[in-house]
Amino acid sequence: MEVINTIGRRKAAVARIYMSEGKGNITINKRELENYFTLPTFQYVVKQPLLLLGLEGSFDVKVNLNGGGYKGQAEALRLAIARALVEVNPEYKKQLRDAGFMTRDPREVERKKPGRPKARKRFQFSKR
Numbered sequence: 001m002e003v004i005n006t007i008g009r010r011k012a013a014v015a016r017i018y019m020s021e022g023k024g025n026i027t028i029n030k031r032e033l034e035n036y037f038t039l040p041t042f043q044y045v046v047k048q049p050l051l052l053l054g055l056e057g058s059f060d061v062k063v064n065l066n067g068g069g070y071k072g073q074a075e076a077l078r079l080a081i082a083r084a085l086v087e088v089n090p091e092y093k094k095q096l097r098d099a100g101f102m103t104r105d106p107r108e109v110e111r112k113k114p115g116r117p118k119a120r121k122r123f124q125f126s127k128r
Contacts, residue, residue, distance in 0.1 A: 004087050008080030010105055013068030015076040019084040022060025024050075028077070029065055036065075042074040049082040049101050053092055059084075079104060 001021045008015040026033040026046065037043050050056040061081065065073050082101040086093045096102050110119040117123060 001088070004084045006080045006083040006087065008076040008078065008083065008104075010076040010079065011068045011072035011108060013072035013076040014066055015073065015080040016064045017077070017080045017084060018062045019059050019081070019088075021058065024057035024059065026061045026063065028063040037070065037074060039070070042070055045074040046077050046081070048078055048099070049085055049096055052095060052099055052101070053085065055085070059088075075105065 004019045006017055006019070008017070028036040033043055033046060037046065044051075047056060050059070061084075063077060063080075065077065067073075068076070078101060082096045086096065086102070093102065112119055
């Protein structure tokens with residue numbers, strides 16, 4: 001199997017991955033998964049597509065991650081891994097889609113409007 005290259009995005013985070021057959025090592029920006037995502041919930045989010053298909057320990061993943069926060073980065077990486085698994089075997093697509101891993105979350109931060117403290121919040125109204 002050759003190296004598979006895919007991309008995943010979420011909010012401002014972009015994950016570019018290179019997946020090949022291996023022993024299950026996930027390297028993010030030249031650091032191990034456990035060192036990059038210290039919270040177990042983010043580690044679980046990243047591994048979800050592999051756990052769903054029972055493929056943990058069969059692919060090595062090298063990741064370039066930038067932008068956004070930890071949650072956005074973890075979910076961008078999940079999408080990229082799911083897309084790469086579909087390239088490996090198109091039959092995985094239905095399972096991954098049913099679990100919600102193939103859909104790019106389109107929600108973005110709304111911009112701040114002039115004359116307001118935040119995007120939708122307004123200053124207190126005073127009648128008198």
